[in-house]
Amino acid sequence: MNTGARLLVVDDDEAFGQVLGGALEARGFQVKVAQDIETAIEHVSAERPDYAVIDLCIGEESGLLLSERLLAIHQDLRILILTGYASVATAVAAIKLGAIHYLSKPAGVDEILAVLSKESVVPELRPGRRPVSLKRLEWEHLQKVLQAHDGNISAAARAMDMHRRTLQRKLRKRPVNH
Amino acid sequence: MNTGARLLVVDDDEAFGQVLGGALEARGFQVKVAQDIETAIEHVSAERPDYAVIDLCIGEESGLLLSERLLAIHQDLRILILTGYASVATAVAAIKLGAIHYLSKPAGVDEILAVLSKESVVPELRPGRRPVSLKRLEWEHLQKVLQAHDGNISAAARAMDMHRRTLQRKLRKRPVNH
DNA sequence: ATACGGTGTGACAAATTGCCGCGCGACACT
DNA sequence: AGTGTCGCGCGGCAATTTGTCACACCGTAT
Numbered sequence: 001m002n003t004g005a006r007l008l009v010v011d012d013d014e015a016f017g018q019v020l021g022g023a024l025e026a027r028g029f030q031v032k033v034a035q036d037i038e039t040a041i042e043h044v045s046a047e048r049p050d051y052a053v054i055d056l057c058i059g060e061e062s063g064l065l066l067s068e069r070l071l072a073i074h075q076d077l078r079i080l081i082l083t084g085y086a087s088v089a090t091a092v093a094a095i096k097l098g099a100i101h102y103l104s105k106p107a108g109v110d111e112i113l114a115v116l117s118k119e120s121v122v123p124e125l126r127p128g129r130r131p132v133s134l135k136r137l138e139w140e141h142l143q144k145v146l147q148a149h150d151g152n153i154s155a156a157a158r159a160m161d162m163h164r165r166t167l168q169r170k171l172r173k174r175p176v177n178h
Numbered sequence: 179m180n181t182g183a184r185l186l187v188v189d190d191d192e193a194f195g196q197v198l199g200g201a202l203e204a205r206g207f208q209v210k211v212a213q214d215i216e217t218a219i220e221h222v223s224a225e226r227p228d229y230a231v232i233d234l235c236i237g238e239e240s241g242l243l244l245s246e247r248l249l250a251i252h253q254d255l256r257i258l259i260l261t262g263y264a265s266v267a268t269a270v271a272a273i274k275l276g277a278i279h280y281l282s283k284p285a286g287v288d289e290i291l292a293v294l295s296k297e298s299v300v301p302e303l304r305p306g307r308r309p310v311s312l313k314r315l316e317w318e319h320l321q322k323v324l325q326a327h328d329g330n331i332s333a334a335a336r337a338m339d340m341h342r343r344t345l346q347r348k349l350r351k352r353p354v355n356h
Numbered sequence: 357a358t359a360c361g362g363t364g365t366g367a368c369a370a371a372t373t374g375c376c377g378c379g380c381g382a383c384a385c386t
Numbered sequence: 387a388g389t390g391t392c393g394c395g396c397g398g399c400a401a402t403t404t405g406t407c408a409c410a411c412c413g414t415a416t
Contacts, residue, residue, distance in 0.1 A: 095273040133339040
């Protein structure tokens, strides 16, 4: 099916990137793995691949920014955001930006493939209605405010009346998935 | 001033809907509040309002389904999804569907207005707003969950995935008003 | 060049938490 | 009465998380 669809994987974690790239290659994609923004942009400019799986575990902001820049270069690039630091706020931002989907780690290769192969999926989702854990709430709020301040950590920290240092530390932690 | 942009609020919780509706009305919107899907659809068909603020969990049905139907009726309806049970998955689905934004409760009227005004059409409606301090957010959530569990501290603590002891200690503290 | 603001880091004391246990009182069941 | 379960409040202590201060690096605007 995907005989030679070209795909770019962007991941700062070498090991993970290679594994993911290899897995996708095994499924018939022509894969290129980039570990930094410059390489990614160059590759998209020169090769204009069909897909891009972007995974910047650290720095949601740079991931979104990268997506934006890539889309500016190549309108039809189908971007899938993959992150270990998922939040509603960044998910919304990513999709509005034009990404075709947003997955939170850990996501298997199968899941990624499912998304890539489908054109546009809007599954029937029933909103779960369990009270959010406190930590989750905090994480989401952090992300929301951060987004509202264009990713400016200092500004967000001031707005929430907390120390920049503390915000930085909180952002480095992974969101709990309950 | 926005001279009567028309807005539909859909929420099955009467109290919340009224409060939100009232607040938005006070900001110059022409508001209609619907508590069920049929009413919402009828209103959109007949009035073709400019905006819709939809609670994701309306009774049994998913707000996503409703959004889809409303958009089918009125292409240009600007939908804002608002939910107390936010999840990345539903957020992604909502935006892909065509909603202009997705907010998780607790979201103040200010936040909603900020989103609406960003979506142009409604010119600058607010000068000052402040992004809730983290501590306050925490306090309010604590109280809400506690209420939901009839003041049962142990149960609330379990629900929020935190230790009872910690909850007790947090509750002993004053309702920080900054 | 210099100043300024944002960001990343290290270090360390102060505060908060996670987690243990104990005793009390309220109910429900046998 | 005896026994179990559950929720509540408190003490204590180690582990973690803050609040702060300090310093360095980078762009950008002056």
